[in-house]
Amino acid sequence: MTNTNDQPTSPWAEKxxxxxxxxxxxxxxRMGGSAxxxxxxxxxxxxxxxxxxSVAQDLKSRIIExxxxxxxxxxxxxxxGSLRWAIAPEVLHGA
Incomplete structure (x- = not known):
């Protein structure tokens, strides 16, 4: 995602x-940080x-990767062991 100046608009775009x-x-x-x-x-x-x-058949394995x-x-x-994933707190909160 970029704006008209081609600058990243999300806090994680550069990473x-x-x-x-x-x-x-x-x-x-959008799910509050974890899902x-x-x-x-x-x-x-x-x-x-x-x-x-198009949505590839291997989308799930690609997302896990x-x-x-x-x-x-x-x-x-x-x-x-959990299947719940989250954005790391330091990334989510900009620490």
């Missing part, structure tokens, strides 16, 4: 160079459809 990661962050942000993995997948798929993009690749940005607030 997430992957468009899918940006979509995941946007969904989590179950399946909800994130469904919401990202819906966003893609609204933009007229995004969560793992950006572990300094996305955390599991209830521990490693």
């Amino acid at each position: 997430l160079d992957d468009p899918l990661a940006h979509d995941v962050a946007l969904v989590l942000h 179950h993995q399946d909800i994130v997948v469904n919401c990202v798929a819906a966003m893609k459809r609204q933009r007229g993009e 995004v969560f793992e690749r950006y572990r300094d940005f996305f955390i599991r607030p209830f521990g490693e």
